[in-house]
Amino acid sequence: MRFFLPLIAALSLLSISPPLHAGENAGDFTLPSLSGDNISLSDYLGKKVILVSFFATWCAPCIKEMAKLNDMQKELGDRGLQVLSISVDEARDKAKVKQLIKRMRYTPPVLLDSDSKVVNSYNPRKDMPWTMIIGIDKQIQHKKKGFTEGDEVKIREWVEALLPKAS
Amino acid sequence: MKALLQNIHGAVIPIAVATLLLALTLPDTATAVQLGEEQGSALLHGSTLNFNNTSYYKYNLVLDDDKDDSREPPFPFHEFINRTTATLRIKRLTLGLQMDALGSWPGCSDASFSEAYAERHGDSDCIPPNQILGSGWEDPVSEQFLLRLEKAYLRYAGKGFELQLGDFYASFGRGIVLSMVKRPEIDQDNSLRGARFDLMTKRLGLTLLGGLTNPQEISMELRNQGIDKLDARLLAGGSVTVRPTGNLNFGLHSVGYDLLGLPSFSVGGTAEISNIADVLDLFIEGDGFFYGQEEGSNEDPVRGHGIYFAGTLYAGPMTLLIEAKSYRNAQLLVQPGPVVPLQYTNPPSLEHEPTITEDINGSVQSGNIHGLRLQPELFFFKTNTTLTGSVGVALDLEPHPPFSRQHEFTLHPWIAIEQPIHLGKADLHLVADVGYRHDFPVRSDQESGISSEESQLRADEFLSHTGMLHYSVDFSVTFGKHSIELVSRYRRHAVTLEDEVCWTPESGTETCDRDDGWIAMENALSYTLMGKYTLALHIDHTDDPIVQSLSNNGAIGNLAYDKDWRRSTYIGAEVIVKPVSNLELYAFVGSQKAGIVCTGGACRTVPAFTGVKTRLSVNF
Numbered sequence: 195m196r197f198f199l200p201l202i203a204a205l206s207l208l209s210i211s212p213p214l215h216a217g218e219n220a221g222d223f224t225l226p227s228l229s230g231d232n233i234s235l236s237d238y239l240g241k242k243v244i245l246v247s248f249f250a251t252w253c254a255p256c257i258k259e260m261a262k263l264n265d266m267q268k269e270l271g272d273r274g275l276q277v278l279s280i281s282v283d284e285a286r287d288k289a290k291v292k293q294l295i296k297r298m299r300y301t302p303p304v305l306l307d308s309d310s311k312v313v314n315s316y317n318p319r320k321d322m323p324w325t326m327i328i329g330i331d332k333q334i335q336h337k338k339k340g341f342t343e344g345d346e347v348k349i350r351e352w353v354e355a356l357l358p359k360a361s
Numbered sequence: 362m363k364a365l366l367q368n369i370h371g372a373v374i375p376i377a378v379a380t381l382l383l384a385l386t387l388p389d390t391a392t393a394v395q396l397g398e399e400q401g402s403a404l405l406h407g408s409t410l411n412f413n414n415t416s417y418y419k420y421n422l423v424l425d426d427d428k429d430d431s432r433e434p435p436f437p438f439h440e441f442i443n444r445t446t447a448t449l450r451i452k453r454l455t456l457g458l459q460m461d462a463l464g465s466w467p468g469c470s471d472a473s474f475s476e477a478y479a480e481r482h483g484d485s486d487c488i489p490p491n492q493i494l495g496s497g498w499e500d501p502v503s504e505q506f507l508l509r510l511e512k513a514y515l516r517y518a519g520k521g522f523e524l525q526l527g528d529f530y531a532s533f534g535r536g537i538v539l540s541m542v543k544r545p546e547i548d549q550d551n552s553l554r555g556a557r558f559d560l561m562t563k564r565l566g567l568t569l570l571g572g573l574t575n576p577q578e579i580s581m582e583l584r585n586q587g588i589d590k591l592d593a594r595l596l597a598g599g600s601v602t603v604r605p606t607g608n609l610n611f612g613l614h615s616v617g618y619d620l621l622g623l624p625s626f627s628v629g630g631t632a633e634i635s636n637i638a639d640v641l642d643l644f645i646e647g648d649g650f651f652y653g654q655e656e657g658s659n660e661d662p663v664r665g666h667g668i669y670f671a672g673t674l675y676a677g678p679m680t681l682l683i684e685a686k687s688y689r690n691a692q693l694l695v696q697p698g699p700v701v702p703l704q705y706t707n708p709p710s711l712e713h714e715p716t717i718t719e720d721i722n723g724s725v726q727s728g729n730i731h732g733l734r735l736q737p738e739l740f741f742f743k744t745n746t747t748l749t750g751s752v753g754v755a756l757d758l759e760p761h762p763p764f765s766r767q768h769e770f771t772l773h774p775w776i777a778i779e780q781p782i783h784l785g786k787a788d789l790h791l792v793a794d795v796g797y798r799h800d801f802p803v804r805s806d807q808e809s810g811i812s813s814e815e816s817q818l819r820a821d822e823f824l825s826h827t828g829m830l831h832y833s834v835d836f837s838v839t840f841g842k843h844s845i846e847l848v849s850r851y852r853r854h855a856v857t858l859e860d861e862v863c864w865t866p867e868s869g870t871e872t873c874d875r876d877d878g879w880i881a882m883e884n885a886l887s888y889t890l891m892g893k894y895t896l897a898l899h900i901d902h903t904d905d906p907i908v909q910s911l912s913n914n915g916a917i918g919n920l921a922y923d924k925d926w927r928r929s930t931y932i933g934a935e936v937i938v939k940p941v942s943n944l945e946l947y948a949f950v951g952s953q954k955a956g957i958v959c960t961g962g963a964c965r966t967v968p969a970f971t972g973v974k975t976r977l978s979v980n981f
Contacts, residue, residue: 286535343839
């Protein structure tokens with residue numbers, strides 16, 4: 195046990211390190227979308243505030259969050275928000291993903307990460323749902339794991355703070 | 362509980378408390394290391410280092426909850442597991458690493474443990490307490506400390522192409538051909554270590570890959586877990602997809618592999634037509650499997666095929682999903698090994714997956730099966746109600762011992778509802794389903810390629826019916842900053858026995874039963890405040906002989922069909938604190954069975970565990 199105490203202590207100290215910089219560069223990726231096109235993060239990077247959300251059809255909290263993101267896209271899309279949803283379902287479940295999207299009348303682009311390429315890079319623990327918000331400065335400004343009803347208020351606050359002010 | 366607390370090392374609690382207090386003082390700011398930001402000409406200018414560290418401390422304690430049982434529970438032991446992932450991005454280049462470490466104590470070199478062991482077991486060779494593995498594992502890891510570079514990759518993302526060296530996953534088509542073990546939601550995976558090249562243009566997609574299979578050795582939750590004992594084996598393949606128009610997609614793929622020690626290959630194709638009249642999607646995949654043969658063998662070479670079809674019709678508020686599959690020797694890619702709950706991907710499954718989580722011996726996990734499933738879904742705009750129904754039928758031509766060596770005809774209907782409700786300031790959300798699966802036995806014809814003993818066993822075997830009733834409910838209420846969620850799952854398995862079976866466990870009381878079924882239920886009630894603080898209570902119960910359980914004969918993965926299994930109720934509580942977005946503190950006390958747990962707005966699959974575990978997750 196004594197051997198591990200320094201390690202535990204070191205990890206504890208990590209958590210109290212002061213924040214270095216706000217933001218993290220968002221690395222580009224390209225994934226096939228549910229509609230068949232290839233979509234890259236760089237298609238929107240630097241042009242819009244991007245909300246990337248990882249989800250799976252088997253994850254109930256993800257579906258709750260998607261309903262809120264769908265509303266947010268409709269309301270804030272004109273002001274420069276772009277929601278990108280990334281499904282981590284396996285390739286075999288593509289029909290289930292599309293069924294869900296159709297049923298929800300979900301309008302934001304849905305990308306398919308069936309090889310886990312992107313989720314491994316951004317969310318290696320593969321927590322679901324997992325959301326990140328990228329500012330127009332291409333920096334990841336917020337990351338969030340999980341979703342409970344009411345979280346959409348905080349997410350919206352984060353997004354609105356990054357959007358250009360409404361005239 | 363008293364014993365549990367007495368055994369926790371005194372230093373851990375103060376550190377955990379200090380960490381919690383200090384963490385609560387952190388400002389709510391996402392953090393990252395921006396290398397070389399002040400030096401515009403530096404090589405690392407504009408680069409980003411993303412660092413994630415998760416550590417678990419676990420105290421594994423098997424409670425002696427059956428005083429009538431003379432067997433003593435396994436010795437308690439401590440575990441520390443740490444996973445560090447780091448991603449360095451330099452413009453289009455990404456370097457990713459994952460380093461895992463595992464330590465457990467005491468071991469046989471510990472004098473006090475050796476004495477305690479000798480006192481209980483006499484002169485027999487000392488076995489470290491962390492080696493209490495269920496039957497089925499061949500070479501359990503018994504070292505007290507392991508450090509592994511589990512994942513490492515270098516990726517260059519160009520405009521329209523990507524080149525990756527190191528670890529990666531892959532799936533072609535809908536996954537029939539390349540069914541590599543991958544269950545990301547439960548922290549188990551098996552990637553390739555090699556090279557991969559992807560070309561992505563508007564009309565053309567090309568993937569080439571080659572490498573050695575690379576199973577994850579240390580899992581964050583499942584100690585000593587060698588995923589499927591798959592040695593590093595060569596695998597190489599490629600796929601080409603062509604999209605002549607926006608709604609047409611054709612693909613060809615081929616994979617050669619040496620997973621069974623005999624060079625084999627498969628080749629197949631896919632066709633996808635989307636948005637036909639804006640209401641219909643069609644997909645079909647067909648694959649042929651050509652398995653290698655021992656030199657000098659006189660037997661016919663093994664061939665197989667896999668055909669999968671999916672059609673989805675969207676008609677206003679209704680969608681109808683139709684799936685069909687026909688497999689013959691389709692899943693010999695993975696080396697045969699012990700049955701492991703929660704393990705394999707099963708390319709395209711026709712099942713309602715939550716129901717099979719702990720029942721993988723069912724017909725869905727078959728490489729010789731023909732099946733069809735219809736799933737209509739109806740959405741009511743006015744009430745926001747979604748009703749889903751499903752009926753699946755399948756003829757399973759693969760034996761699944763120990764439950765049945767016979768072929769089975771499976772019928773599985775289920776229905777589900779999802780209903781969000783707004784009541785003033787409160788939001789209610791209900792997701793529920795109920796279904797029943799019945800497996801009718803079908804006496805199989807004499808098959809070639811099986812031993813005469815196996816053939817006789819099948820001929821003599823009683824044709825047992827098996828069935829599974831299941832339901833699940835997920836109900837949440839949110840009002841203001843408060844959120845309450847109740848998740849309840851239940852499965853009742855029934856197996857009809859030929860005769861009444863009697864057995865006498867060590868407790869000495871004879872038990873007789875004709876119905877050799879079992880139940881499994883999980884209940885979780887959680888309360889979340891402001892999305893940051895979650896308290897959850899779990900009450901699970903099962904007498905499932907194959908469920909993972911520490912107290913179930915002292916094993917993670919009690920994989921043998923064992924009459925002496927213990928009926929167990931598991932009670933536990935967990936606290937999740939997310940004071941800032943880049944930090945999560947987690948603590949669990951009690952006992953839990955393996956399965957999917959959804960609390961605090963996130964889902965994960967947990968292994969069987971009894972004791973105390975804490976987790977500190979830092980992301981910056």
